[in-house]
Amino acid sequence: MVEIIDLPLAGAKLIRPRVFRDSRGFFFESYSQDRYVAGGMPETWVQDNHSLSRQGTLRGLHYQSTPGQAKLVRVTRGRIFDVLVDIRPGSPTFGRWHGVEIDAEEHSQVYIPVGFAHGFGVLSEVAEVQYKVSAPYDAAHECALRWNDPDIGVAWPIPTPILSERDERSESFAAFRARLESR
Numbered sequence: 001m002v003e004i005i006d007l008p009l010a011g012a013k014l015i016r017p018r019v020f021r022d023s024r025g026f027f028f029e030s031y032s033q034d035r036y037v038a039g040g041m042p043e044t045w046v047q048d049n050h051s052l053s054r055q056g057t058l059r060g061l062h063y064q065s066t067p068g069q070a071k072l073v074r075v076t077r078g079r080i081f082d083v084l085v086d087i088r089p090g091s092p093t094f095g096r097w098h099g100v101e102i103d104a105e106e107h108s109q110v111y112i113p114v115g116f117a118h119g120f121g122v123l124s125e126v127a128e129v130q131y132k133v134s135a136p137y138d139a140a141h142e143c144a145l146r147w148n149d150p151d152i153g154v155a156w157p158i159p160t161p162i163l164s165e166r167d168e169r170s171e172s173f174a175a176f177r178a179r180l181e182s183r
Contacts, residue, residue: 002029004039007100009086009093010115013041014100015072019107021138028107030074031132040109043070045132052077053122053129058161060119061085061145061170062150068114070134078127079103080120081157085145088115089180097154104128117145121158144170 003016013037017028053059060083063069073082078174083099101123102108112118120129123124144167151173 002032002035002039002040004099007084007085007098007110009084009096009098009116010091011040012084012098012116013039013047013111015039015109017107017109017113018144030107030109031072036072036111041070041072043132043134045072045134047133048130048137049133049137049165050128050130054162054169055125055126055127055129056158056160056162058119058121058156058158058163058167060148060167061117061147063087063117063120064135064138065141065143065146067135070114070129071112071118072109073102073118073120073129073131073177074107074109075102075104075114075132076128077104078122079105080122080127080129082120083118083154083156084110084112085117085152086098086115087117087145087176091115094097095152095177097152099154099156106173117143119154121156121161123157145176146170149173
């Protein structure tokens with residue numbers, strides 16, 4: 001059993017599983033295709049990814065341009081600030097972002113439909129993040145928006161993030177919008 005909560009960006013969801021705890025530890029259902037499809041998450045997941053990051057690491061804002069990737073994100077160790085940005089042309093929430101803290105204690109998940117950029121910042125000493133994707137990774141279609149772009153305005157709770165070279169030189173939101181308009 002899970003609670004599925006619609007986030008402020010259309011199609012995005014927060015999933016809170018029912019966790020059974022006792023003296024031995026815990027048990028919960030981390031994925032059930034029938035329940036997730038009924039909750040508005042119809043994807044077939046084709047790849048699982050797993051990252052380990054230290055405190056202060058910021059990964060994002062990443063997306064695959066073609067065919068796009070839906071993601072189902074959860075934390076299996078630690079705590080993160082998870083961020084999604086609506087980059088769907090014509091969407092009423094285009095360019096808006098939403099962030100939510102998720103951790104390995106509550107086991108919540110974030111569902112991110114195709115058409116969103118995604119990133120996260122690590123709030124705990126370390127964090128392990130596991131996520132399902134609806135399309136395989138393709139380096140030719142790998143894209144990223146600038147994590148601190150003022151046109152997006154994400155309020156990251158990490159004052160001085162640790163970034164990859166790729167994330168340091170990501171595209172501005174203005175350049176992304178200009179590319180969309182030129183199509």
